[in-house]
Amino acid sequence: MSTLAVHDHGVVHHEEGHEHHHKATFLNTYVFSQDHKYIAKQFLVTGIIMAFFAMVLSILFRIQLAYPDKTFPFLTTLLGHFAPNGRISADFYMSLVTIHGTIMVFFVLTAGLSGTFANLLIPLQVGARDMASPFVNMLSYWFFFAASIVMLSSFLVEKGPASGGWTIYPPLSALPKAMPGSGMGMTLWLISMVLFIASQLMGGINYISTVLNMRTKGMDLWKMPLTVWALFLTAVLGVLSFPVLVAGVVLLIFDRSFGTSFYLSDIVLNGQVQPYEGGSPILFQHLFWFLGHPEVYIIIMPAMGLSSEVLAVNSRKPIFGYHAMVYSLIGISVLSFIVWGHHMFVTGMNPFLGGVFMITTLIIAVPSAVKTFNWLATLWRGNIRFTPAMLFAIGMVSFFISGGLTGIFLGNAALDINLHDTYFVVAHFHLVMGSAAIFGMLAGVYHWFPKMYRRMMDERLGYLHFWLTFIGAYLVFFPMHFMGLDGVPRRYYAFTEFESMKRWLTVNVFITWAAIMAGIAQLAFAYNFIHSIFWGKKTVQNPWNANTLEWTAPIEHIHGNWHGEIPTVYRWAYDYSKPGHDEDFIPQNVPFSQTMSSNLPHDFEDNPAGLEEHAKWVDAQKANVAVK
Amino acid sequence: MMMAQIQQQEDRLNLGAKKFNMWIFIFTSILLFMGFMSGFIVYVGGRGHGLQVILPGAFRYSTAVIALSSITLLMAKRAAKGLQVDKQRLFLWLTIFLGIAFFAIQIYAWYVLTFEDRIFFSNPNAARSFIYVFSGVHLLHVIAGLLVLLNTVVATYRNIPQVRNIFKMEMASIFWHFLDIMWICLYVFLLLNQN
Numbered sequence: 001m002s003t004l005a006v007h008d009h010g011v012v013h014h015e016e017g018h019e020h021h022h023k024a025t026f027l028n029t030y031v032f033s034q035d036h037k038y039i040a041k042q043f044l045v046t047g048i049i050m051a052f053f054a055m056v057l058s059i060l061f062r063i064q065l066a067y068p069d070k071t072f073p074f075l076t077t078l079l080g081h082f083a084p085n086g087r088i089s090a091d092f093y094m095s096l097v098t099i100h101g102t103i104m105v106f107f108v109l110t111a112g113l114s115g116t117f118a119n120l121l122i123p124l125q126v127g128a129r130d131m132a133s134p135f136v137n138m139l140s141y142w143f144f145f146a147a148s149i150v151m152l153s154s155f156l157v158e159k160g161p162a163s164g165g166w167t168i169y170p171p172l173s174a175l176p177k178a179m180p181g182s183g184m185g186m187t188l189w190l191i192s193m194v195l196f197i198a199s200q201l202m203g204g205i206n207y208i209s210t211v212l213n214m215r216t217k218g219m220d221l222w223k224m225p226l227t228v229w230a231l232f233l234t235a236v237l238g239v240l241s242f243p244v245l246v247a248g249v250v251l252l253i254f255d256r257s258f259g260t261s262f263y264l265s266d267i268v269l270n271g272q273v274q275p276y277e278g279g280s281p282i283l284f285q286h287l288f289w290f291l292g293h294p295e296v297y298i299i300i301m302p303a304m305g306l307s308s309e310v311l312a313v314n315s316r317k318p319i320f321g322y323h324a325m326v327y328s329l330i331g332i333s334v335l336s337f338i339v340w341g342h343h344m345f346v347t348g349m350n351p352f353l354g355g356v357f358m359i360t361t362l363i364i365a366v367p368s369a370v371k372t373f374n375w376l377a378t379l380w381r382g383n384i385r386f387t388p389a390m391l392f393a394i395g396m397v398s399f400f401i402s403g404g405l406t407g408i409f410l411g412n413a414a415l416d417i418n419l420h421d422t423y424f425v426v427a428h429f430h431l432v433m434g435s436a437a438i439f440g441m442l443a444g445v446y447h448w449f450p451k452m453y454r455r456m457m458d459e460r461l462g463y464l465h466f467w468l469t470f471i472g473a474y475l476v477f478f479p480m481h482f483m484g485l486d487g488v489p490r491r492y493y494a495f496t497e498f499e500s501m502k503r504w505l506t507v508n509v510f511i512t513w514a515a516i517m518a519g520i521a522q523l524a525f526a527y528n529f530i531h532s533i534f535w536g537k538k539t540v541q542n543p544w545n546a547n548t549l550e551w552t553a554p555i556e557h558i559h560g561n562w563h564g565e566i567p568t569v570y571r572w573a574y575d576y577s578k579p580g581h582d583e584d585f586i587p588q589n590v591p592f593s594q595t596m597s598s599n600l601p602h603d604f605e606d607n608p609a610g611l612e613e614h615a616k617w618v619d620a621q622k623a624n625v626a627v628k
Numbered sequence: 629m630m631m632a633q634i635q636q637q638e639d640r641l642n643l644g645a646k647k648f649n650m651w652i653f654i655f656t657s658i659l660l661f662m663g664f665m666s667g668f669i670v671y672v673g674g675r676g677h678g679l680q681v682i683l684p685g686a687f688r689y690s691t692a693v694i695a696l697s698s699i700t701l702l703m704a705k706r707a708a709k710g711l712q713v714d715k716q717r718l719f720l721w722l723t724i725f726l727g728i729a730f731f732a733i734q735i736y737a738w739y740v741l742t743f744e745d746r747i748f749f750s751n752p753n754a755a756r757s758f759i760y761v762f763s764g765v766h767l768l769h770v771i772a773g774l775l776v777l778l779n780t781v782v783a784t785y786r787n788i789p790q791v792r793n794i795f796k797m798e799m800a801s802i803f804w805h806f807l808d809i810m811w812i813c814l815y816v817f818l819l820l821n822q823n
Contacts, residue, residue, distance in 0.1 A: 132645035205652040213645035243656045247663030250765070259750030260757045262671070277752035278677060283670050287663060 032142070034134035035559050039141050040120035041452055044445070046141075047112020048529070050148055051438075052522070054103040059512075059519050061096040064088045066505075066512035068494035082160060090493045091180045094163035097491055098181070101166030102189070103151065104434065106196055109299040111144045111203075113441045114238075117302055118207045118231040120448060124550035125228050127216025127567060129560045132209035136202045143199035150192035154185045162189035165491065167288060170263035170281050174255040177269060190253060197242045197249075204242075207235035216549070218569035222326075223588065225548050225573040226319060229326050230305020233333045234298050240337070241294040248287030255279070282347055289340035296433050297336045300400075301329060303440020304371060307393040309573075310443045311375055313546045314390035315382025316584050318574035321374040328367035335364050345416045354413040361411035368404055372397065383577065383584070387544070388462025392443035395470050396436050402474075403432025406481065421491075424484025427477045435473045442469075442525070449529075450543050454555050455536030461528040465521055472518025479507050545585045547573045552589055571603070643795045650799055654806045657769065661810060664765065665817060668758045672821065677753045679821050684745070686737035690730050691815055697726035698808040701777075701801055708797045713784055716797075720781040723804070727774050734763055755821075762814045766807070773807045776800045 033039060060079075063072065064087070071086030082092035119137070123130055131137045154161035163181025164172035168189065176183045211232045215224075224232075251262040255276075263284045264276035312319040319325060341349060341357030375397045384390065406428040409415050419425060442465075449457045488501050495501040495508070542551040549569065553561050567589035575586040581598035592599050592610060596617050604611035672678060704719030738760065741747045749760045780800045783793065 132642060133649055136649065201653075201656055205649050205656070208652055209645050209648040213648055214642070239652060239656050240659060243660035244663035246660055247667060251664075251667065251761070254749075254757070254761070260754060261750070261752055262667070262754045262757065275752075279754055280671055280674050282674070283667055286670055287667055290663075 032138055034130070034138045035557070036119045036123050036131050036134065036137060037452070037557050037561075039137055040116050042141050043111060043115035043119060043144070044452070046145060046148060047108050047116060048526075050103050050107040050112065052526070053152065054100050054108060055519055055522060057096045057100040057103075059515060060088065061093055061100070062508075062512040062515045064093055064493070065495075066509040068496050068505075091163060092160055093493045094165075094179075094491070095161040095181050095185065098163050098165055099151070099154070099161050102162075105166060105295065105299065106193070107144075107148055107151065109433070109437045109441070110200065110238075110295070111196070113437060113444075114207075114231060114234050114298065114302045115141070115144065115203060116441075117227070117306060117444050117448070118203065118235065120452060121227050121550065122207055122210050122231055123214075124451070124553060124561060125225050125548050125573075126211060126214065126219055127549050127562075127569065128210055128214035129562075129566070131206045132213060133206055137206050140199045140202035140206070143195050143202065147192045147195035147199060150188055150195065154188040154192075157184040157188065159183050159185060161185040167285075167292065168252070169288075170252060170255065170284050171267055174252055174263055175267065175269060175274075176256060186256070190249060190256075193249060194246070197246055200238050200242050204235040204238040207231060208239065211235075216566045216569055219588075222323075223569055223572050226308040226322070226325055226329075227302075227305040227548075229329055230301045230308070233329050234301045234305075237294045237298050237301070237333055237336060241291040241298075244287055245291035248284055248291070251287075252284065282344070285344050285347060286340070289343045290337070292343065293340040294333075294336040296429070297332055299437045300433050300440075301332065303396055303437040303443075304329070304400075306444040306447070307396045307440050308375070308378075309546075309548070310389045310393040310447050311378050311397075312574055312576060313447075313544050314385045314387055314393070315378050316385070316576045317378055317382045318576055319374065320377035320380075321370070322572065322574060324370050325374055328370040331367035332364060335360060335367070339364065342411050342413075342416070345413045346420045351413070358411060358413045362408065364411075365404075365408060368400075372401055372404070387446070388457070388459055388466055389443045389447035391463070391466040391470075392439045392446060395466065396439040396443060398470075399431050399436035399439060399473070402478075403428055403430070403436060407432060418487075419484060421489055422484035423480040423488050423490055426490050427480035427484060430477045430480075431473075435477065439470075445529070447544065448550075449532065450539035451550055453533050453536070454539055454557075455532050456539050456543065457532040457536060458528050461524050465524040465528065468521030468524070469518055472514050472521060475514035476511050476518060479511055483507060542587075545583075547575060547585050547587045549588055552587060641791070641795075643791070647795075647798060647802070650802050654802065657806070657810070660765070661762070661814065664758065664761055668755065668817075668821070671758075672755050677755045678823055679755045679759075679818070680753075680823060681741075681745070681747055681756060681759065683759070683815075683818060683822065684737045684740040686733050686740060687815055690733035690737065691812060693726050693733060694730045694808050694811055697723045697730065698805050700726060701804050705797050705801055708793055711790070717781060717784050720777060720784070724774060724777050724781065727770060727777065727804075731767060731770055731774075734767055737763070759818060762818065766811055766814060769807055769810070773800075773804050776803055 028034070030038075033042075060075075063075070073086045075083040075088060076086050079088070079092070082089060082095075088096070119131075122128075151161075159180040161181060162168065162173070162185045163179060164186070168186070172178050172182055173186055176186065211224075211228060251260075254260040255263050259275075261276040261279035263281050264274070264279040265281075267274040267276050308319055308325060339357060339361045341353060342361045345354050345357070379394070406424065410419055410425060410428055446457055446462055449455070483504050486501075486504070488495065488504055495504055539555065541555050544551075549567060552567050554563060568591075569588045570591045571586065571588055573588055575581075575598075577584045578586060578595075578598045581595055586595055586598070592603060593613075596614075599614050599617075601611065601614065604614055700719045700722045704716050704723060707713075707715035707719060741759065742749070747756050747759070749757055751757050777800050780796045783796050788796075
């Protein structure tokens with residue numbers, strides 16, 4: 001009886017698991033595919049398209065900021081009544097800022113980033129045939145797709161998209177008549193977000209379950225690559241925080257459409273007193289930021305995981321402090337739930353409570369610094385290969401440091417009174433979670449492109465893309481610190497209206513041109529990406545000489561990932577340049593018995609028999625040397 | 629011997645991982661309700677509004693009905709494990725019936741609240757609106773739960789393998805018992821905050 005219960009899931013081929021054999025049709029192969037590798041590509045391509053869209057929006061509002069008094073007839077041609085007489089209207093400017101933020105935060109850096117890489121890497125790196133529930137996984141993508149379409153469609157309604165900022169604070173968002181963007185545009189925003197959250201929850205549930213239940217033989221948690229750790233913890237954060245956003249959004253919908261007063265009180269609209277009483281707009285901020293703060297870690301943690309992997313592979317060194325890296329990820333995950341108040345220091349919060357949130361916020365500097373130190377120590381005296389992916393991973397570390405430093409200023413409740421809602425905040429988060437996460441994502445795209453599309457991307461275009469983007473991002477965001485210190489507020493339409501801010505106009509012109517340059521640089525990426533999919537150089541099975549399991553899978557994609565048995569894992573993912581071995585990498589599925597010359601006593605911590613064999617082998621070697 | 633075989637087939641079909649999915653989903657639902665509850669606490673604490681409502685007696689009956697439905701579901705599961713398909717079907721239909729009854733009683737409670745107690749959903753005291761939010765969002769879950777139960781009972785009329793039958797029963801049980809417990813929690817929460 002007990003022998004029956006012991007199950008060797010490696011031998012069973014996935015296809016047998018289905019009740020019926022599905023026939024491969026065009027629809028279930030290329031559209032409603034349930035294969036995690038294909039869904040990853042769907043997420044990536046949709047994410048990239050959304051990113052380009054958001055980038056164009058940002059360049060539009062940058063034009064307005066640089067040239068508030070000039071007219072550009074092409075804007076009217078492009079945008080119609082949103083830009084009458086060649087100038088973007090003030091209302092549409094607000095919409096641009098709002099939708100740029102929403103798309104980048106949710107659609108690109110949440111779904112595009114962890115959707116792509118969690119789908120691609122979790123099953124391949126833990127050694128599973130597919131996700132726990134491939135069907136739900138497919139639904140996750142199509143909900144995301146529908147959310148994207150609804151979000152973009154808000155540009156087609158007459159009064160324009162939502163315009164209350166990506167944080168959609170009531171009362172602006174709760175009163176359809178408050179401003180043009182609060183009408184139909186806001187409704188579409190809410191519909192889109194509900195679909196989006198459903199997509200994220202379905203995805204996240206699958207990622208967690210797959211990591212916990214479907215690892216291959218030998219793959220214990222402490223043998224998982226840091227990518228899987230990061231994507232796993234990201235999914236946990238999403239599952240914990242998105243439902244709370246649903247609660248906040250549901251109450252907002254009731255306030256908008258059913259006349260309740262959860263968030264509304266004492267409102268006078270166009271000279272008319274509104275019937276709402278007793279609501280609290282601060283309640284929404286609490287519910288929103290309880291999601292919102294973990295959300296920024298949902299964005300950055302996958303980038304951290306991808307960069308850790310890329311840095312170790314291309315430094316040809318084990319990641320420095322693997323356990324510390326995991327514990328700092330866990331630390332960041334836990335802390336992310338008790339810091340949300342630092343977004344609300346100036347809402348009239350009790351200063352004592354502000355002090356508590358300040359302390360928890362500043363503690364995050366500790367795990368962040370551990371990670372930064374370990375990345376730098378991984379690079380230290382490594383045998384570095386500067387592939388485009390490696391450059392982007394180093395860029396990610398750079399942005400994380402330079403953006404993270406200003407977080408210490410902003411997390412301080414006293415300093416925040418001065419800096420809140422200024423360009424200092426804009427500079428901070430665009431560096432630490434915007435640029436850093438985008439660079440992590442691009443590092444991932446360059447590194448795993450051969451796994452996804454079976455071809456290599458062009459290196460020289462990659463270098464061009466990297467340097468222009470890296471320099472461009474610093475040129476755009478660094479000057480914003482000084483604007484913010486001078487008190488220039490974010491989200492303003494035209495600074496020429498204010499005497500004290502007029503002098504910043506030249507800086508705005510500079511930033512806008514830097515942004516346009518960085519934007520054009522992305523065309524190099526787009527060309528490289530599309531061209532390489534069809535005409536890139538064909539890849540070998542393990543182009544980067546990496547250790548993780550995905551490179552042991554065949555180049556051609558098969559449903560079920562591996563022919564025959566799934567490889568068994570014997571060692572961690574970071575045996576690079578191990579002394580005594582003839583190559584500078586040892587894949588995770590190579591047993592210690594095949595690498596006697598490079599084994600170390602601590603490789604056998606939980607394995608006394610192995611340790612004995614190792615000791616015997618070492619003695620035999622010593623005897624040989626003595627005989628010679 | 630049979631248990632071992634079912635265990636083996638479960639592994640092959642990845643059913644363990646799928647069951648785990650359900651548990652995580654329930655976890656997200658709990659967080660959703662906790663979001664509402666903490667919203668309620670923050671609202672009541674911050675604004676000095678209390679609920680100050682005597683909850684309709686119908687809630688007591690609906691609580692009893694949904695608790696009873698959990699018991700019938702347990703019986704159905706026991707029958708399924710004993711391969712007594714007729715008994716399984718009977719108890720499943722009974723559970724569905726009790727679920728629909730719960731639904732109806734909740735709607736009746738809303739009717740009492742609105743038309744007899746004059747406590748409206750759109751209310752200047754949003755603490756009172758929360759009664760509708762708690763029970764309404766829970767009812768949305770109940771609709772989903774009824775669909776899951778229906779799917780399970782329909783499957784018994786098709787000749788599906790026992791391992792799938794048990795799996796469907798377990799998925800439905802996890803979800804339905806959760807709905808039961810969640811409602812009791814919400815009701816107790818409202819009762820405790822009645823003043």
